[in-house]
Amino acid sequence: MATKFQRGTATSEICQVIRREILTLEIEPGAPLDETNLSNRFNVSRSPIREVLSRLSAEGLVETVPNRGAIVAPIDLKNFSNFIEALDLQQRYATRLAARFRTAADLIRLRELAAAYSAAVQDRDRFGILQSNYDFHKAIGEIGRNPYVARHYGQLLSEARRLLHIHIRFLEATQSEDKLADQHSDFIDAIEAQDVTAADQVAHEHTFQFHDRFLKALRYEADDEFSIEVAAGQLPRIPRKVAG
Amino acid sequence: MATKFQRGTATSEICQVIRREILTLEIEPGAPLDETNLSNRFNVSRSPIREVLSRLSAEGLVETVPNRGAIVAPIDLKNFSNFIEALDLQQRYATRLAARFRTAADLIRLRELAAAYSAAVQDRDRFGILQSNYDFHKAIGEIGRNPYVARHYGQLLSEARRLLHIHIRFLEATQSEDKLADQHSDFIDAIEAQDVTAADQVAHEHTFQFHDRFLKALRYEADDEFSIEVAAGQLPRIPRKVAG
DNA sequence: AAATAGTATTCTGCATGCAATATGTCGACA
DNA sequence: TGTCGACATATTGCATGCAGAATACTATTT
Numbered sequence A, B: 001m002a003t004k005f006q007r008g009t010a011t012s013e014i015c016q017v018i019r020r021e022i023l024t025l026e027i028e029p030g031a032p033l034d035e036t037n038l039s040n041r042f043n044v045s046r047s048p049i050r051e052v053l054s055r056l057s058a059e060g061l062v063e064t065v066p067n068r069g070a071i072v073a074p075i076d077l078k079n080f081s082n083f084i085e086a087l088d089l090q091q092r093y094a095t096r097l098a099a100r101f102r103t104a105a106d107l108i109r110l111r112e113l114a115a116a117y118s119a120a121v122q123d124r125d126r127f128g129i130l131q132s133n134y135d136f137h138k139a140i141g142e143i144g145r146n147p148y149v150a151r152h153y154g155q156l157l158s159e160a161r162r163l164l165h166i167h168i169r170f171l172e173a174t175q176s177e178d179k180l181a182d183q184h185s186d187f188i189d190a191i192e193a194q195d196v197t198a199a200d201q202v203a204h205e206h207t208f209q210f211h212d213r214f215l216k217a218l219r220y221e222a223d224d225e226f227s228i229e230v231a232a233g234q235l236p237r238i239p240r241k242v243a244g
Numbered sequence C: 001a002a003a004t005a006g007t008a009t010t011c012t013g014c015a016t017g018c019a020a021t022a023t024g025t026c027g028a029c030a
Numbered sequence D: 001t002g003t004c005g006a007c008a009t010a011t012t013g014c015a016t017g018c019a020g021a022a023t024a025c026t027a028t029t030t
Helices: A010-023 A035-042 A046-058 A077-101 A104-123 A126-143 A147-173 A185-192 A196-222 B010-023 B035-042 B046-058 B077-101 B104-122 B126-143 B147-173 B185-192 B196-222
Strands: A062-065 A069-072 B062-065 B069-072
Touching: A010 A035, A010 A046, A010 A126, A010 A147, A035 A046, A046 A062, A046 B046, A077 A126, A077 A147, A077 A185, A077 A196, A077 B077, A077 B147, A104 A126, A104 A185, A126 A147, A126 A185, A147 A196, A147 B077, A147 B147, A185 A196, B010 B035, B010 B046, B010 B126, B010 B147, B035 B046, B046 B062, B077 B126, B077 B147, B077 B185, B077 B196, B104 B126, B104 B185, B126 B147, B126 B185, B147 B196, B185 B196
Parallel strands: none
Antiparallel strands: A062 A069, B062 B069
């Protein structure tokens, strides 16, 4: 990366690169991000790097500790169920609002975004899948025309991107990418019909589908068929140590 | 402000000062915040000031525009009803969670925070009222033990501080500070009793009490008894201009 | 071999400075 | 009086550098 940046663009361009690498887990959760390293890598001073880290910190993708630098935010698996709970609440509420307030132009836009998602799936473009899925759901938040709800929903969607990436990786490893196909038409139907109850239901099911699939992906990554008990005769007798 | 800051503390200390001034409307919404000015004021270089502005921007209290600097975030009155809608949702949900998951230590803490609020009201300490009210409600979010919900609720509480300040100003102007007394015991009762439904109801009522009071404050500030129609004979006849 | 102390190196918080961009002021002209 | 252009001034994005804090490495002691 020896690109020369036009004045005023360094920060945002570098931010996009690093954000992408975090979202695709190229830079792993917990990995240190130090200013000097990144400064050398992008051939800029530390000033824009500090700006980038600050922005990504505000997005929750980076954690900074005073005098200790920054790390990629760990994925907080112990709070996954809390995450799902919050996502369910926001996704249901946002989708309800979208069903209430959508316009014809909104529907056109949603369809375009859904098509972009399908194209990314077709192309097996992992980052494109992450991005277009995010864009689709974020648009639902905006269609509801409550910027506060949209912002909260957007924050959770942003956080979900790395989780979704783990899920996609699982599907790829098990040749199950077909499960990625068409995730969005139920949303569009309910929103188009301005059916608030159906929208709520679709959102709820979508959340828990995501929940179930992610747990399956975790199980796959963690599944270890090592048996704590071994067949008889394979473990030599070792005398038990006596304390003292 | 000619204080010399211990290394590592400048940014956070200056951030607290500016945050306070924004929350108490000493620096008005929309006011420009330029690095050079603040740098001179606090007798530090622009580096920590840039850091401060970045942090306050992440908090929503400051808006930055590339190459144009920063302003204090305007108060978005046209979205007040959306704000109330979102606050209602989060406050209800967070209070429900608090009722479900509270511990005895949580209750002790809540009572301490409620007492701090009452003391601030007694002292007519405007900033203390803002801060202790914020602390009390933020604690409710934490007691619910879902960090995502707590974060969203916290963001809205943070945003409400300036609105609450306008309301307090109104009460002071109309000698109605008594209305600030005891805002929190209903919350504590419902949470103590682990009565999720009561908690939900208390939260809901509290939100719309805030809604009503804020609107009254706005009306007071905007109320203009100028009558568009004047008494007969007071307005001289002015011939109507004819276009052309 | 493990623990501790000393030293070297690296990284961060912040200062200073430069060039580009934005804003303000003034004079000329219609 | 209003508009436009030129010039001056102020501010921002970013580079460079210094000093303190943190980490890594080495030598010494137990």
